[in-house]
Amino acid sequence: MVREQIWRGLTGGRSVHLTDWPAAGELPHDPGLVAAMDRVRQAASAALSLRKACGLRVRLPLAKLTVAAADAALFEPFADLLHDEVNVKAVEFTTEVSTHGRFELAVNAQACGPRLGRDTQKVIRAVKAGEWCQDAEGRVIAAGIELLPGEYTQRLVACDPDESAALPNSSGLVVLGTAVTPELVAEGLAKDVIRLVQQARRDADLDVSERIALALEASDTVLAAVRAHEEFLAGEVLATSVTYGAAPEPTLFGAVADGAKVKVRLQPVQLQQD
Template sequence: EEVFDVWFESGAAPYASYHYPFENQQEFEHAFPADFIAEGIDQTRGWFYTLHVEASSLFDEPAFRNAVVSGWVVAADGQKLSKKLKNYTPVDEVFDHYGADTLRYFMATSPVVNGEDVRFSTDYLRDVQRNVFGTLWNTRKFLQMYADVDGWAPPTELQEPTQENLLDAWILSRLNQVIEEVTEYADNYQIQKAVIPITDLIDDLSNWYVRRSRRRFWRAGGEDDADKQAAYQTLHYVLVRTCQLMAPWAPFMSDYIYREFRGNDMPASVHLTDWPESKGKDKQVLQDMATTRKILSTGLDQRAQAGVKVRQPLAKVTLDKHAGNSDWPSAFEDIVREELNVKDIDYTKKGKEIRVDVDTEITPQLKREGLARDVIRQVQQLRKQSGLEVDDRIQLWLTTEDAELQQAIGEHADTIRNETLANQLHTEGETRHTVDLEGAQLHMALQKDSTT
């Protein structure tokens, strides 16, 4: 006696669930064939197969248009997960230590969503937690901290800000570029390709836009206030849009951050908002910034090979005309000067390849300026250790017996005061902290100053 394969009933699910053709004909025709199906790769010979066989026999068409197929999760050494071997971390412990979002995001960015196997280790979750969610959280803290200091409040509605500052124009273009990429891949059920660009955007937002924009947030009220407001609006807009992009893949943190920064007229949850749409991108700005960062990567490598720390100012960098561009907006040149910590940029015409040549010779004057930068860094660390707020003004004492360090402090006293928010810089008096700067002893003390 012949019998049907046991998967026959599962293959009939699209019809049985509607009791078709006996009723619900309109509902069935609206829903069939399904947009997608999601199951493990072992269903290739089971459910996927019988669904298609029965649909092809009855309607001469497939049962579904797309398949989201997951592979197998295996141990870090490639072995099958086993209770006997105890070669995996229990899921409840994973949730307690790393959170559901971290596990979900790790899976979404792994080959497992492409029907391939993925090796699982909590080390991978630790990386995702630090590099993705930690970075996003720190960006959120940065905006919240300065918003509290300045009394800045989010706009009632979410609208793309105007773009007068180069960094604003770039990050908004990057955002719109990522929106386009994520939307395209998600529409085509390519989950891994849809999520990875969000990771890159978070890194760009924190480690490039925020880092390059810090001074804009530091400015006191009335000091180029329009640019400061533009920085607030841009960071807020990009952060909220990023939460919208992350919502399907990290629903908890994205909603938490969204709720913190939503305007009064915005939906109560990120999961109630519409999917973001690209407002267009400036391809030239994106290309110029990519070239700039490539130049910086090469230049910083040259500094590292020469053993010259980034805080040490240098005289110049020479760029081939194909590496830099004399038609660049001056802001791109400013970025190169500041990031490579050079005084000037020279252009040559040597060839078609990108050429970068950092002059690593350190003159006595440059060395003293480098020492002043080291002093600023040490004072900033002392401010942090003393529990000061970012906008607290201080009285600062700096003493040393080293003649070169004394000269460096004297020559760059104004810069030291401005960078450390010191109302006064004293070179005599009692100090409490001592640090070593290239063999010279620097003695420091500071206290909060309530005067302005």
């Protein structure tokens, strides 16, 4: 069995089946990495939710993703991961949360009423008027009165809700540049075609390393997008040549973007041996 051969090759042991299960304490454990990945996942999930709300498919690249949070430095080692997961050209991190959002305070009258008595309404009026602050020690003060934990809630509100979303527990914001340029549209179309060609490769049961000659038939708009990114497309689908125009006996009929039709025909190519 393959796993048995791998085990013996790596350890020199008699058999993986004669080995005890590893103790949990012997396994690598990095709480900091786990926490960082949780934060990265939160940012990616929020950004993808914004994409969906704006009707922007994932294969359409966008200009920039900004993550604004006090712990922005935690995200920086994973910029490439966010870049690929959200499909953006650039990722930016900043601790300046106030540039993209503001905190709103809500007083829990039921919780603070027994302690503050008549001052409860004064505090509520001050908060509604925006006359509250948070000091250097994190204490929330309204109308000159300190509010205790549980007597209020804070919520981070985005300045532009159409392009921004709050991270869990109001711990930051993600801002997604949703403006789409013709160049981004063309790149998105090329990626859609790549997906169709990869599907055609699977349908033809080609080996993952097998080269192909590729023929595409589509609208002028789609073909122009592919031509602009031909080198990238060819590298992704292992095409030694790409031709445009009528594609007889297409391997696959498909659609891209808003339903534009594409015909894909591919043929395996035998590379000459030196």
